[in-house]
Amino acid sequence: MRVIEIRGKGGPEVLALAERPMPVCGEGQVLVRVAAAGVNRPDVQQRKGLYPPPPGVTDIPGLDVAGVVEAVAPDVTWPRPGDAVCALVAGGGYAEFCLVPAPQCMPIPRGFSFAQAATLPEVFFTAWNNVFWLGRLAEGETLLVQGGTSGVGMAAMQMARELRGATVIATSSSAAKRAVCLEYGAHHVVDYREADWPDQVRALAGGAGVDVILDGQGGDYTPLEMALLAPDGRLVLIASHRAPMAEISTRDIYIRRLTLTGSTLRARPAAYKGRIAQELVAQVWPLLEAGRIRTHICGTHRLEDAAAAQAVLDANAQIGKLVLTVSDLAETIP
Structure with a gap:
């Protein structure tokens, strides 16, 4: 799969497109085929060496994804393969496939494209x-x-x-x-x-x-x-x-x-994040679907242009969220 690697501490130029083996689901995990991924300031901090991933977490940046479930571990009852989800992750979002703890997955709000849904989890x-x-x-x-x-x-x-x-x-x-x-x-x-x-x-x-x-x-x-x-x-x-x-x-x-x-959420256990996910789906998702709460995309970049996306954050020029479009599904509504 294609991924973005951080090759040393520094500016956006240390981000590079690379290939890595596709990950395999472990206990409690699902594998998401990523359509779009959010770009967040913690990604920039990681690139600068100021916010390393927790032990055992991939060094691939990216904290939120939206896409289609490709596979699930035997102990996972939801989501199922083929489901469209958005999710908070501790890393790995800048890639074509991403492992996600099942409790951190949420259905995509009705009427939202994958790109719009990718702006939701982290923030x-x-x-x-x-x-x-x-x-x-x-x-x-x-x-x-x-x-x-x-x-x-x-x-x-x-x-x-x-x-x-x-x-x-x-x-x-x-x-x-x-x-x-x-x-x-x-x-x-x-x-x-x-x-x-x-x-x-x-x-x-x-x-x-x-x-x-x-x-x-x-x-x-x-x-x-x-x-x-x-x-x-x-x-x-x-x-x-x-x-x-x-x-x-x-x-x-x-x-x-x-x-x-x-607080930081990144190292929190999946159960903690799962409780937040449940409350968001119950209380905030209906407001998103009704248009009473909105998300704002200030720019989209292809996966290979992740450096350009992070440069916008470095310049503090963003309003709302930046998104990486990882596949042709990014702008579609599931």
Whole structure:
């Protein structure tokens, strides 16, 4: 099968098309013939040597796929060969075939092409895990999303508004990106390049602070965000693009009963991810099928052009998700 390999740490040029043996299903696994694969920022971090795959996981990048089940292990009851699925994987998406733990497979929402379905798993799993499980977003609370036009940000904003009736504040850089935030669930958008962006957020939250913050920047943003939290507020970190270290007031945490937490999903067991999959299919898939929650593809590239796709992420030029079209089925609706 054709795959994309990472040949050393570096820029997009270290990605190369190669051939490898087709994988074989182990216990609890299914083999998916990939039609389309999502391109995500963790793929870039892996390419740079900052986010290695967990032990035992393939070094082929790619965290979400959509395609047709080719084969299943004897102990798997669903999905079955021939089923169209999308799935979160710990690696291996940039390939013509990908092994997937069965609990992480989901049916493709009605009316979605394989390419559209490939944009869903990584960002919706991440947003659900961090905003709804770890962030415990409750009905009518206020959510701040740092970087609203990322795939995770767009998923989080829409789910928070549709499922919790939350007031959603987002940050973004350009006027075009801020317009997209408003189109995809944000009530208010702030330009994070402006020095007083924390004061703007606090004013939009009525002066009392926000209940949940979803952030992938870390570093010097962390103390600013802690100060923005209302009493009992929760700050959830999913990356540290600005810096891995921050200085915060531990006294502030216990005085105002704050929660500082974070997560990565990649090394979590299949059972954990399977529970998220079940909740997404039950609560979010009907909203996708009804058009109340949408996905946004900002560009598609063929598998062999994976380097060009990742270069868009390096330039921070994406709005929504980038997709690799792996087969001619990518643009079809199953």
